[in-house]
Amino acid sequence: MSELKNIPYYPGCTLNTVAKHFEDSAKESAETLGFTLSELEQWNCCGASYPLSPDNIMGLTGPAKVLFEASKAGESVTTLCSVCYNVLKRTNKTVHDDKEKRETISTFIEADYDGSLEVTHYLEILRDTVGFSKVKESVTRPLKDIKIGAYYGCMLLRPFEDVGIDDHEAPTIIEDLFKALGAKPVDFPNKIECCGAHLAVGGKEGDDVVKQLSTCVMRSAVGSGVELIVTSCPLCQYNLEQSQEKAVKEVSGYNAVPIVYFTQLLGLALGQDEAKLGFEKNVWDARPLLKEREV
Amino acid sequence: MPRIGVFVCQCGNNIASTVDTAKVAEEMKDMPGVVYTADYKFMCSSPGQESLKETVKEHKLDGIVVAACSPHMHEKTFRKACEKAGLNPYKCEIANIREQCSWVHHDETKKTGTIKSIDLTRMTLERLKRNKDLTKISIPITKRALVIGGGVAGIQAALDIADGGRDVILVEKEPSLGGNMAKLSETFPTMDCSQCIMTPKMVEVELHDRITLYTYSEVEKVDGYIGNFTVTIRKKARFVDEDLCTGCGDCWNKCPFKIDSEFEHGLTKRKVIYTPFPQAVPNIPVIDKENCPKIQKDKCGACALVCGPECIDFTQEDKIVTEDVGAIVIATGFDLMKNSKFAEYGYGKYKDVINGLQFERLASASGPTAGEIQRPSDGKVPQSIVFIQCVGSRNEEKGVSYCSKICCMYTAKHTMLYKHKVHDGQSYVFYMDIRAGGKRYEEFTRKAIEEDGAMYLRGRVSRVYEKNGKLVVQGADTLSGSQVVIEADMVVLATALVSRDNAADLAQKLGVGYDKHKFFSEYHPKLKPVETVTGGIYLAGTCVGPMDIPESVSMGSAAASKVQALFSADMLDREPITAEVAEATCNACWDCVTACPYTAIDRTEIKNRKGEVVSMVARVNKGLCTGCGTCVAACRSKTIDLAGYTDEQVYAALNAF
Amino acid sequence: MKFKLKNENIASEFVAHIEKITGENAKRCYQCGNCTGGCPVSFKMDHGPCQIIRLMQMGQDEAVQEANSMWVCVGCMQCYSRCPQGVSAANIFEGLRQVVLRKGEDHQEIEDIPMPLLKGAPQQALVCGFRKFVS
Incomplete structure (x- = not known):
């Protein structure tokens, strides 16, 4: 695994601020597995949404610039946030496949980038480069059959032909990771449904939609016996956290469950100091459950 | 010096609107060897042909050029006319001045069309001058037919040919005749029991003096040509002596090993030595070699111990037989598309999501539940069933572009069967269009809705998931413009019909064409629907494309009549262009x-x-x-x-x- | 609803413009409704995704533009991922939004976003929201 020593890493706008504990725990877990997530020297925001109307070249310049900067650091770039992953991977494909767009973008960003970079999500590094069996060997604090619900949301999965981290209708990559960590993943129907995303800032109406969708996700998970939800996107994390309050208030017999980034539990299972993993920053604290299960 | 006549056809306005036919005829007059020219409104009409014949005789012509439509259309017509006038038919040539000339030039002054027609006619004329008299080739015909596939289409073809007094070799790859039709419960729109009308035909085949039946066999190789094919057939080892076996069933009753039944689509198990279903023809079991411990590792052998006539032979090997035949009918049928492509519907993940053929088995009196509608997971009678049509069909992105044609009808039938068996049950059908073109078909689907209360929803289903022991079906009803969520006990997918896995292979062995979906290609989709481009090879049933039972049977009979027509002559005339x-x-x-x-x-x-x-x-x-x-x-x-x-x-x- | 259909509707320039900037072809849609069936937010839309496409096919420019549907779509791509005809309603909604935003008409005033949300929400929600709602 010598080639793993340094992996170029793109944080994106949220990982250095609101979701710092996502980044910290990911970096900690990487160190335990023998490599470093090294932040790009220069980077800017990816735009947080891939422009869906193909004539919107401006929306591609931000992520293209990121990719150009990343191409100086190596042959691949890794992200933690699902949205960054989606935007960078789709932009990369567009630049690679569409020569005309590539030329236009080049003149905008004053740099030529050809789309040859490999854009990966940290989950893919764990699965394809490290290998879940190797992760399993490194586990020192197994998660004792805690019933994990893996929430994928949209951006890791769709559109399949552009992103395709796993089967977009029945993904298992997060579940497979948590099996390796000693947890007991539980399937639930809404794991691939949307949380409401940016409608969180879409006024009263948008807020209602987010609450409704995210509550559905939470109820679907808890109803299937999930004891703890893991996410891979700061916006999903935020929406679920904010909506669970509503579920607690409105649904009789609903028991709130902890919601954490998958990297926090990964770090824990790999033996990292719990204090470094930012559990105190989660709205719905996982520590009581972990303590109860003597993890 | 040759004596050639040139006839220029106006084809009504088809040619005359952009070609000055009189001028073409005029130009030809001066060509060396041409003694007669004319232009005429419709050369192919009876008067046109008559004038051609008379002119040949009157002017003692030894060759003619007809400048007209494509030779595909009327070359035969004009050659026949020449023959009648005493001229060798191959001394008649066609200059095509319509399809690639008058039809593609829109010059109203007729200039381009006329120049091109003159060129084309002159070229044909020069070619004609060097034509030799040719005579048709006569070849003998072996008056025995091969039918590949023992489903309803193949059975119909075999019986019709045999009843017409010709020998038939029928090859079926499964251990029994019957094909997909034998799996069905009732048939639309008459609701008669499929097996009740199918099994007598299967028995008729078995008992027919003129039919040689090879079940559990496959065509390996085909050599030769129309009237003279040599077919190599692999008779797979049954490990049971067909001549001795009485079909008593002691062996399969004794066999201790169970495997998912292919015939029941996994809804129940069969033994390792088995017949696919009780009415199998022939009623002789086969041993499933891969799963038999006796054959694999010399353990067990219980079947042989109980077999009275001692007909089990574990050392039996495949046999290769060759048969000479004069014609071949392909009737290999269809498969259902694999539902694994549609993870959103949960087939394979949820036991109570089944396909249409599985529902047929559940509804069939001879099926695993003796005709009671029970859900596979727990045997409970479902109080609500959602039927989803067009799973894979009309889906260019993930399935096939075509309509599978029979699903609208069999889904309507399913809702009726369900209602007739479970009176308080409610069925829901998600459909895109109800395609019920056929005799009494529209009335049938209306009956399902109006009398038997099926709730039809116009839209596709987006996904199916499980919640509290129910299957939640989330789809749309586009007529009301709403999202619809139904909690059902069972879901039935009307999955697309697709060609057999080995269709392309077989097509290549036989030298016939197939389309991008691996369905065999007809010679002409309208006018030669049972012929293939290869002489002597005919098609019947769903190996050509999705169709229902009446169509398959008609096609079987049509193919048989083509074979009979071929066999009605002792020698076969072929074109001498070789x-x-x-x-x-x-x-x-x-x-x-x-x-x-x-x-x-x-x-x-x-x-x-x-x-x-x-x-x-x-x-x-x-x-x-x-x-x-x-x-x-x-x-x-x-x-x-x-x-x-x-x-x-x-x-x-x-x-x- | 009552429509008077004219040749101009069927040849709607507005629809042609949306098709051009989104790369989608409304005629490909055969109205199976899979998008509306699977759309997580269609319950909040005036017209579901397939209805919006139907209105486009009929050249009902105003009805398409007046509907709230484009602002409700989150771009989760569920519609596209299951569309048997490969049409992306999400792309069409983005095109419809772009037409409004490119005229400088904002759907959302930044001042209206409450301070706790501005401070507490992940930056990506704000960035994405501004992209979708603000010119």
Whole structure:
């Protein structure tokens, strides 16, 4: 695994601020597995949404610039946030496949980038480069059959032909990771449904939609016996956290469950100091459950 | 000097609107060898043909050019007319001035069309001058037919041919006749029991003196040509002596090993020694070699111990048999598309999501539940069933682009069967369009809705998931413009019909065409629907594309009538446009042998008087040669020529251009 | 609803413009409704995704533009991922939004976003929201 020593890493706008504990725990877990997530020297925001109307070249310049900067650091770039992953991977494909767009973008960003970079999500590094069996060997604090619900949301999965981290209708990559960590993943129907995303800032109406969708996700998970939800996107994390309050208030017999980034539990299972993993920053604290299960 | 007549057809306005036909005729008048020209409104009409015949006689013509439509249309018509007038039919040539000339030029002054027509006619004229008299080739016919596939289409074809007094070889790859139809419960729109109408036909085949039945067998190789095929058939080892076995069933009752039943689509198990279903024809079991511990590792052998007639033989091997036949009917049927492509519907993940054929088995009196509708997961009677149509069909992105044609009808039938068996049950059908074109079909679907209360929702289903023991179906009803969520006990997917896995393989063995979906191609979709491009090979049933039982049966009978027509003559006339080798200059490089797509060229020994081989030359089998000309192009020593299209003729035509 | 259909509707320039900037072809849609069936937010839309496409096919420019549907779509791509005809309603909604935003008409005033949300929400929600709602 010598080639793993340094992996170029793109944080994106949220990982250095609101979701710092996502980044910290990911970096900690990487160190335990023998490599470093090294932040790009220069980077800017990816735009947080891939422009869906193909004539919107401006929306591609931000992520293209990121990719150009990343191409100086190596042959691949890794992200933690699902949205960054989606935007960078789709932009990369567009630049690679569409020569005309590539030329236009080049003149905008004053740099030529050809789309040859490999854009990966940290989950893919764990699965394809490290290998879940190797992760399993490194586990020192197994998660004792805690019933994990893996929430994928949209951006890791769709559109399949552009992103395709796993089967977009029945993904298992997060579940497979948590099996390796000693947890007991539980399937639930809404794991691939949307949380409401940016409608969180879409006024009263948008807020209602987010609450409704995210509550559905939470109820679907808890109803299937999930004891703890893991996410891979700061916006999903935020929406679920904010909506669970509503579920607690409105649904009789609903028991709130902890919601954490998958990297926090990964770090824990790999033996990292719990204090470094930012559990105190989660709205719905996982520590009581972990303590109860003597993890 | 030749005496040639040129006839220019106006084809109503088809040609005359952009070609000055009188001028074309006029121009031809001055060509050397031309003694008569005319232009006429419809050359193909009876008066047109009559005038052609009379002119041939009156002017003692020894060749004619008809400048008209494509030779595909009327070459035969005009050649026949010539023959009647006493002229060798191959002294008649067609200059096509319609399809690639008058139809594609829109010049109202008629200038371009006329110039091009003159060129084309002049070229044909020069070619014609070098035509030789040709005579049709006569080949003998073996009056026995091969039918591949023992479903309803194949059975119908076999019975019709055999009843007409010809021998038939019927090859079926499964251990029993019956195909997909034997799996069905009732049939639309009459609701008669499928097995009740199917099994008598299966028995009739078995008992027919003129039918030789090879079940559990596959066609390995086909050689030869129309009237003269040699077919190699692999009879897979049954490990049971067919002559001794009485079908008593002691063996399969004793067999301790169970495997998912293919016939029941996994809804129940079968033994390792088994017949697919109780009414199997022949009622002789086979041993599933892969799963038999006796064959695999010499353990067990219980079946042989209980077999009274001692007909079990674990050492039996596949047998290869060859049969000579004159015609072949392909009737290999269909498969259902694998539902694994549609993870959103949860087939395979949820036991109570099943496909249409599985529902047929559940509803069938001879099925795993004896005809009671029970859900596979827990055997409970479902109180609500959602039927989803067009799963894979009409889905270019993930399935097939075509409509599977029968699903609208069988889904309506399913809702009725369900209602008749579970009176308080409610069915829901998600459909895109109800395609009920057929005799009493529309009335049938209306009955499902109006009398049997099926709730039809116009829209696709987005996904199916499980919640609290129910299957939640989330779809749309586009008529009300709403999202619809139904909690059901069972979901039935009307999955697309697709061609058999090995269809392309078989097509290549037989030299017939197939489309991008691996369905066999008809010679002409409207006018030659049961013929293939290969003479003597015919099609029937769903191997051509999705169709229902009446259509499959009609096609089986139609193919049989084509076979009967072929067999009605003792000799078969074939076009003499074939390749000819000038053996004196052949240097036996065999490029032609490699190039020939019809394996029509043989390596032939030339012997001296003492019987010693002095040289080798290529020789064309006129029975197989289709006159495609590939060998002519491949031949380096210019030894091969195509009768009617010799190099000399082609060069003459080009020079005239 | 009552429509008077004219040739101009069927040849709607507005629809042609949306098709051009989104790369989608409304005629490909055969109205199976899979998008509306699977759309997580269609319950909040005036017209579901397939209805919007139907209105486009009929050249009902105003009805398409007046509907709230484009602002409700989150771009989760569920519609596209299951569309048997490969049409992306999400792309069409983005095109419809772009037409409004490119005229400088904002759907959302930044001042209206409450301060706790501005401070507490992940930056990506704000960035994405501004992209979708603000010119």
